[in-house]
Amino acid sequence: MRVLVTRPEEDAATLLGALAARGIEAISTPLLTIAYVDAPPLDLAGVQALLLTSANGARAFVRNNSARDIKVLAVGDATARTARELGFSDISSAGGDVDDLAGMAVQLLNPADGALLHPAGSKVAGDLAGLLAEKGFSYRREAMYSARTETELPAAARDGLAVGEIDGVLIYSPRTGDTFKRLVEAGELASSLRRVRAFCLSANVANAVADLPWAEILTAAQPEQTALLALFDET
DSSP states (O other): OOEEEEOOOOHHHHHHHHHTTTTTTTEEOEEEEEEOOOOOOOOOEEEEEEESSSHHHHHHHHHOOOOOSSSSESSSHHHHHHHTTTTSSSSEEEEEEEHHHHHHHHHHOGGGGOEEEEESSOOOOOOHHHHTTTTTTOOEEEEEEEEESSSOOOOOHHHHHHHTTOOOEEEHHHHHHHHHHHHHHTOOOOOOGOOOOOEEEEEHHHHHHTTTTOOEEESSSSSSHHHHHHHHHHH
């Protein structure tokens, strides 16, 4: 089985290894490139916790600030694992999406103890600010990186699809899904997907590519890499 991995290179390493362990040939064809913002160190006065909605948010924060003793609330296990590898120790994982992250913040934190800082990209999904404001939390988002979308499919993806050598495509975010759809249609490759399965991290990701003529769209039971990999074990 040969699949395309559309994640940014920084996020793809463990996934490529997990697929190889399953005997799956994975081709890294990132559709997003991460660019970090250079700025003075963030002021953490009055901040009780970091909210991390991606591994890139964790990486962006550590590029900017040396603090590692601050409490971290991560959207999922992969983001929590990245935070731990980067030196944070007080980490809680919501194991889900932005709604789950907001719910965990409400359970674990007190609005009176300080603000919640969200190191984020220039574009964000969900309404984390609104969900937390409803519960009386002070929320502060800092745009610390941006994700640039590719203007054409990487050659390995384009050529593999054109000759029918691709069996699956792994898609991790709605924005990546939108980008893949746009580039496939621009390259007149949509018909090549009739024998290809889409492996999507969540229902929102699946919706982003639902209009393409896939052989099948498979969605992870939870928006976590382990659940996405479970789709291969079940297929």
